[in-house]
Amino acid sequence: MTASAELTMSIADQLFAIExxxxxxxxxAYxxxxxxxDDFASVFAPDAVFDESDFPNPLQPYTKDPVPSTVSDYFKQSAEKAEWPLVGRDAILAAHVDLPDDHVMVHHIMDPYIVLTSDSTATARFRFESYHWFPVGRPVKYMHNIGAYHETYVRLDDGNWYIHTFKLERQRVECV
Known part of the structure; x- marks a missing residue:
């Protein structure tokens, strides 16, 4: 944690803000x-900027071999449907709300690195793994992502912290 001229909170308050x-x-993630x-969208500031445009070429699990073209084409077509970045809580919600219930996801968030930059702003990096099982009939059955979230946070007038900017960095994507 680095000190800031704009950071006047006590050490206890700083630790509480980080928590x-x-x-x-x-x-x-939950x-x-x-x-x-609705709960998902509620963690974002009303004017949040959300960017998941980073998508490296998917590989077959445990290899450096590319996936079949039907799989990579499916992701290219999916990516073209969104205009990155999404701006605003409502746009973030709209981009996710239609995800089929049988698209199962499990996110593991770890290794938080959070720096308070003022009493009401912070930067954060969280490393992650996510697992996705796609609905039957899709060209992709399973995807495993490894990477990091790069974010900024803001504490609004209600006293709560919100994600203000969200940038996903995938280091590896494996698909079947």
Missing amino acids: QIKQVKSKY SADRHRW
Whole structure:
């Protein structure tokens, strides 16, 4: 943690703010995995900027071999449907709310690195793994992502912390 001229909170309040930010990220993952989209959207600031455009070429599990073209074409077509970044809580919700219930996800969030930059702003990096099982009939059955979330947080007038900017960095994507 680095000191800032704009940071006037006590050490105890700083630690509490960091814990609150961890709780926001936990709510993000838990609500996404359970398709609770209103809860998911509620972790974002009203004017949040959300960017999941980073998508490296998917590989076959445990190899450096590319996936079949039917799989890579499916992801290219899916990516073209969104205009990145999404801006605003409502746009973030709209992009997720139609995800089929039989698209199962499990997110593991770890290794938080959070720096308070003022009494009401912070930067954060969380490493992650996510597992996705796609609905029957899709060219992709399973996807495993490994990477990091790069985010900024803001504490609004209600006293709560929210994700303000969200940038997903996938280091490896494996698909079947």
